[in-house]
Amino acid sequence: MPQPLPEHCVTTSPQQTCGATRDADGYLPIEEYGALGDGRGIALSGSDGSIDWWCVPNMDSPPLFDRLLSADEGGRFEITPDIPHTVTRRYREGSNVLETVFTTETGRATLVESLNSNTAGRLPWAELARRIEGVEGRVAFTIDLRFSRQADTINPYLSRRGRHDIFHAGHVLGLFLRTDNVRIDRMDDTGIAATVTINTGERATLAIVAGEDEPLIVPPIADIDARIDRSDKEWRDWSSLLHHDGAWRPELIRSALALKLLLYSPTGAIAAAATSSLPEKIGGPKNWDYRYAWIRDAGYTIKAFLRIGAWGEAKAALTWLLKRLGEGQPQVCYTLDGKEVPPPAEVDVPGYRNSKPVVMGNLAGDQHQHGIYGDIFETVGRFVACGNIIDSQSAETLSHLADECADRWRLKDAGIWELEEPQHYTMSKISCWQALQRAIELVDEGQMPSTCRDRWERERTRIADWIGEHCWSEKRGAYLMYPGADQIDASIALAVRFKFDGQDRLARTLDAIDKELGRGAFHYRYTGAAKEEGCFLACTFWLVEARALLGQHDRAEATFTAAMTALDARGVGTYAEMIDPDTHAFLGNTPQGLTHLAIIQAIATLTGREL
Structure with missing residues (x-):
């Protein structure tokens, strides 16, 4: 036997x-x-x-x-x-x-x-x-x-x-x-x-x-x-030194180990995933190369590392990120050695289960996303909140970046989901609010120069007012994906962690996301996504964290348990970007950093660990 x-x-x-x-x-x-x-x-x-x-x-x-x-x-x-x-x-x-x-x-x-x-x-x-x-x-x-x-x-x-x-x-x-x-x-x-x-x-x-x-x-x-x-x-x-002794420690450790794999040690860059061209829907065209370092993913991963006491990894990744910002206009993503990402080029191979195109390279390097402002300042804010210090050169770089955010927040962008059509995406505006709010806090803590603080405070208030006036739909009971749209965006769940104003509206938005984008234990990214991709795993764990922060602990824990039960029944703990909600087959590139860091944040929040 x-x-x-x-x-x-x-x-x-x-x-x-x-x-x-x-x-x-x-x-x-x-x-x-x-x-x-x-x-x-x-x-x-x-x-x-x-x-x-x-x-x-x-x-x-x-x-x-x-x-x-x-x-x-x-x-x-x-x-x-x-x-x-x-x-x-x-x-x-x-x-x-x-x-x-x-x-x-x-x-x-x-x-x-x-x-x-x-x-x-x-x-x-x-x-x-x-x-x-x-x-x-x-x-x-x-x-x-x-x-x-x-x-x-x-x-x-x-x-x-x-x-x-x-x-x-x-x-x-x-x-x-x-x-x-x-x-x-x-x-x-x-x-x-x-x-x-x-x-x-x-x-x-x-x-x-x-x-x-x-x-x-x-x-x-x-x-x-x-x-x-x-x-x-x-x-x-x-892994034995990571700071978490509460419930779901094995799941947290496994996701931390997956994130550690994605940290490129020669530079401190964090790859979004290890693969290219694994499809978001079998036979579909949404096949991307994720072997690059996104500002967004780096920021989220640094925060996850900080939250569990992986100080060396967090410091290396933050240093990499700040050096990129000091080199000029920030890009959405970089190669692992800090260079421009090459444009996508098709590769003449069959593709996973005959899903084409197969590509190497990524278009995101040519996009602008307002989300990078919030991602950077939230990351630095968390770094400082852990008792660490920002150097004067980095503080100067951040000050210029806050000015840029104050200048550009009214423009359209590609949004967190890197969509082809520029819009006034609600989550992008929230990210700009987040950036200026964190910049003000860094000034007040003596970590950044105070020269432009008043201006940043004025623009932060204007952004919040603009979102309240243009992005909320009382008819839908939710923040819309962008003004005038009829779509809901699951990423708005992150606004709860960012401490954006209006918890009642955010709670109602979570209910709308569950109702419209939920499928079994998981969630699609936005309205209409079900036609062309699977459920985006990180979204589910963002909702878990948001509900826990809003005091809805029982609902948060039930969602988390259902999702992890489904995931643990598949494979060995290495999770992809997406999942088929019916068959629970994985979709998209793997291992996906956003998925694993969202699990870490959800567990830490559920167990009461400080943000």
């Missing part, structure tokens, strides 16, 4: 499923991927033992593995039993090391996976390590290693140098390393086919070591194997 995993592997969201879960076109459900990371890149490992996405060396580099977007021809690193099997998957407790237990009629074995780090932090190379451990009986595995051709723009090839198997894939040079019990059956320019049989108590370790246009060290496979457990310890040491 199968034995339980050791205690250190327990998590709140185990999944047991048949190993043969790919659809007729060869794609796994998005929820069947777990994420591995090292502070620079993220790999997605499927429930069938196939790593189908990994951009090397960075999250926004071209993919080395891209089966996620091209089931037949895409790159992958697959380790799977050679006969029918069932699968149980869990992250190790407090860790981003993933364990998958394969059970066949002949035995059981565990696949342990990690993007390795070291005691001194991130390694100066990418190291993907996979260890197979024999638990009971005997299990034979097949191994299939192929590299992405990046829509036929590169032609990977393999070679041998001495005892080493070397691969070349565009600008990436790498090694395929393994223990002696892994037998190579075929190695050519199409990839590597291998086998290994594991008996009780035995193990085999396979690894890829890679870098981009740089010399490579060849670590002993024993050292790589040891770094799996060392990495696990580093994750557990980090």
Whole structure:
């Protein structure tokens, strides 16, 4: 009989499923991927033992593995039993090391996976390590290693140098390393086919070591194997220090670990998600590249980190954000190294479950969103409220930004949802109010120069008056998406956290959002979105937090419990951007930072932790 995993592997969201879960076109459900990371890149490992996405060396580099977007021809690193099997998957407790237990009629074995780090932090190379451990009986595995051709723009090839198997894939040079019990059956320019049989108590370790246009060290496979457990310890040491001892701690820790994966350690930038072009509706055209750093996402994530005591991550991300602002006109998003995001370019691959277009790059870099003002000042305000200090150069930058907000708030913008039609979006105006309110508070706390305080106060009052006059609909009992619209916008739930005036109107707006945008446990972004996308997971948790702040604790907790129960029934705790409210299949890019940080904020608010 199968034995339980050791205690250190327990998590709140185990999944047991048949190993043969790919659809007729060869794609796994998005929820069947777990994420591995090292502070620079993220790999997605499927429930069938196939790593189908990994951009090397960075999250926004071209993919080395891209089966996620091209089931037949895409790159992958697959380790799977050679006969029918069932699968149980869990992250190790407090860790981003993933364990998958394969059970066949002949035995059981565990696949342990990690993007390795070291005691001194991130390694100066990418190291993907996979260890197979024999638990009971005997299990034979097949191994299939192929590299992405990046829509036929590169032609990977393999070679041998001495005892080493070397691969070349565009600008990436790498090694395929393994223990002696892994037998190579075929190695050519199409990839590597291998086998290994594991008996009780035995193990085999396979690894890829890679870098981009740089010399490579060849670590002993024993050292790589040891770094799996060392990495696990580093994750557990980090997560054990997070400040939350109340209810739902395992769920909060799991989301914090997902956010930590998205923090790009060389600069402090925070990627919105690890993937590109996963569809918001299967077969639909809303497929975006989220491997960049949005000001909005960075701001929200910094606040989440501050709230749970992840001070180093919050400081690194805030420093990155303020440096970008000091370089000139703020942009909506940046590359992870702080440059302009390239415009979207279509990539000629089939796309996830044949959803096109597949794109690399993003149009958001050319947009203007008033929300960035509120996001920046709310983040700095929270940083200061935690007892920290803003430097004089940053204070000067923020002062200019507050002036810009006071000048521009009357203009139309693309809104929080980055829509093509500029409008006077209600949430954008609230964000401008928020920015000036936080700027005034920072002045009063001695963190910013007071020269323009009176002007900011006047404009803040004018914004509130304008919103009250133009954006409220007594007929609908809600703030509208923009003046004259007949649409409701779920993001207005955030106004409660921002302490925008008028709690009665906000409470009524929450009821309207639930009634019009709610579907089961989840919510759509705005009126009409159901036609073209799934429910946006962050919206549900924004509503949870808003109701809790308004004193509606029972309703908030009921919504949270229903949503987390549905999510915990899928996958291993790595959540995407959206969900199909009927099937609970995940949609959109994954892991999605907004989803995980919204969960953290909801839990912290429900348990009474200070904002």
